[in-house]
């Protein structure tokens with residue numbers, strides 16, 4: 544076990560850690576919708592849809608707003 | 624190994640600010656007056672905790688020290704520091720953001736994992752955001768089980784959330800990635816083994832911290848702001 548944080552990080556400088564941190568947050572806050580991200584959302588929507596009639600209706604009302612996002616995820620191109 | 628200034632990333636704060644969507648602001652105006660630390664309840668009980676030093680290190684770009692510290696996890700978001708800061712620096716937001724960053728570096732998972740049982744059992748299944756499961760020995764001995772007190776007051780032992788509410792919570796949690804995150808952190812409940820009673824020991828599911836969470840390799844944290852880091856200060860040996 545390392546004795547302190549300097550040993551734990553070894554040769555890595557704060558600059559390396561800072562690059563990783565910035566990349567992590569740029570991905571986290573990214574507004575892009577790649578297919579992988581979209582697929583992760585699917586089970587949630589399906590579960591909600593299966594819950595009952597009222598939730599299903601709610602979700603369908605929301606569909607028109609979601610379509611551009613879905614298209615973007617599938618084609619990889621941003622609209623507009 | 625000595626810490627060297629050239630090891631710091633002096634552009635860090637300026638380049639991070641725009642990425643952080645306004646969560647991390649104004650730290651460059653910090654006067655290092657120490658009012659935040661002076662009134663901080665966490666600092667009053669844990670001498671090495673010092674919000675002023677954490678802000679200083681972030682502005683100087685000493686990112687390694689902040690992210691690998693135990694101290695980053697000692698704030699409990701009371702916002703007292705924000706209310707007294709002459710420069711209006713919202714330090715709790717910093718803590719929130721840099722805890723995420725620390726987890727990405729593999730630090731702090733022993734704390735986050737404690738929430739998993741509650742998150743899956745109470746939050747996703749029952750929609751309850753405040754757990755009625757009490758494990759503080761002081762509360763158990765002096766006040767008793769919260770659910771019994773609720774029953775005496777004519778309430779159900781636990782709060783109840785409507786099925787529709789639970790479905791919404793689940794969808795929001797799935798869409799925001801929270802469910803995947805909870806699944807990723809696995810189930811570990813950490814109790815202080817030296818103080819728990821037989822009753823608590825029975826319920827205890829303490830497991831050692833896993834060496835990996837998803838792709839992230841976990842590390843133990845160091846006391847980077849009090850006594851110099853060392854084996855005797857490292858947590859959870």
Ligand code: SF4
Nearest residue numbers: 653654656657659708
């Ligand atoms: S109170 Fe504000 S200005 Fe003073 S040290 Fe703390 S963060 Fe900096």
Ligand code: SF4
Nearest residue numbers: 663698699701702704
């Ligand atoms: S929000 Fe955190 S740092 Fe600020 S006073 Fe409260 S415990 Fe201390």
